[in-house]
Amino acid sequence: MHRLIFLGPPGAGKGTQATILAREMGLAHLSTGDLLRAAVAAGTPLGVEADRYMRAGQLVPDRLVLGILEERVGETDTAAGFILDGFPRTVPQATALERIAPATRVISFEIPESRLVERLTQRRVCSTCGTPYNLSTNPPARPGVCDRDGAPLAHRSDDQPEPVRTRLKVYWEKTAPLLDYYAGRGLLLRVDADAPVDAV
Numbered sequence: 001m002h003r004l005i006f007l008g009p010p011g012a013g014k015g016t017q018a019t020i021l022a023r024e025m026g027l028a029h030l031s032t033g034d035l036l037r038a039a040v041a042a043g044t045p046l047g048v049e050a051d052r053y054m055r056a057g058q059l060v061p062d063r064l065v066l067g068i069l070e071e072r073v074g075e076t077d078t079a080a081g082f083i084l085d086g087f088p089r090t091v092p093q094a095t096a097l098e099r100i101a102p103a104t105r106v107i108s109f110e111i112p113e114s115r116l117v118e119r120l121t122q123r124r125v126c127s128t129c130g131t132p133y134n135l136s137t138n139p140p141a142r143p144g145v146c147d148r149d150g151a152p153l154a155h156r157s158d159d160q161p162e163p164v165r166t167r168l169k170v171y172w173e174k175t176a177p178l179l180d181y182y183a184g185r186g187l188l189l190r191v192d193a194d195a196p197v198d199a200v
């Protein structure tokens, strides 16, 4: 059974590839970012607390993220395997995952930082299904509307220049140490993410 982790900086293409591969491989796509945004939109207590961290581009505290992740991994659609997109992001999250559902492979999306700011500021996402688009490299067929379900596209509040800079800094400080963590366990596969979507 595949239990894959997609690891990489914001904008590296984790969500784009997870959306495609989950569909092709029959795996569940678990994005902690999407789960947290859904909690924010629903106005739950967790969402209210997470919102201020996310807007600023900071990580949401481990105790909040671990709760929603553990609940999601326990749902029935994960029985055939899953792709974790955006989790774990800290060493304590990685050690907790070993207890919940150990990863079988970790894919590292590698791309120069200079490419990420443009990808993120040009990104638009479907407000209903979350499918990502890019105004420069992957625009929708009809402007402002999702190709899959016709819902309007949204611009994430943390895709503005200031939170983007914070998210990149946080990635290198808190998440990049996981590359050595998983390389040391023989699980890491490095992928060139600075290529067209189909090639990646």
Ligand code: AP5
Binding pocket: 008, 009, 010, 011, 012, 013, 014, 015, 016, 017, 032, 033, 034, 036, 053, 054, 055, 057, 058, 059, 060, 061, 062, 065, 085, 086, 087, 088, 089, 093, 119, 120, 122, 123, 124, 132, 133, 134, 135, 137, 138, 158, 167, 193, 194, 195, 196, 197, 198, 200
């Ligand atoms: P999250 O939603 O996980 O965001 P992220 O990790 O910052 O990643 P992104 O979604 O920005 O990028 P991506 O790699 O998925 O790129 P995408 O495929 O969309 O997290 C958001 C926030 O939630 C965090 O800041 C934090 O506050 C909180 N959070 C989430 N998980 C957490 C956790 N575990 N612990 C604590 N806090 C957590 O692509 C980007 C753009 O590039 C798109 O426009 C796309 O069309 C384009 N693109 C993609 N691939 C290509 C390509 N090959 N060529 C050209 N363009 C491409």
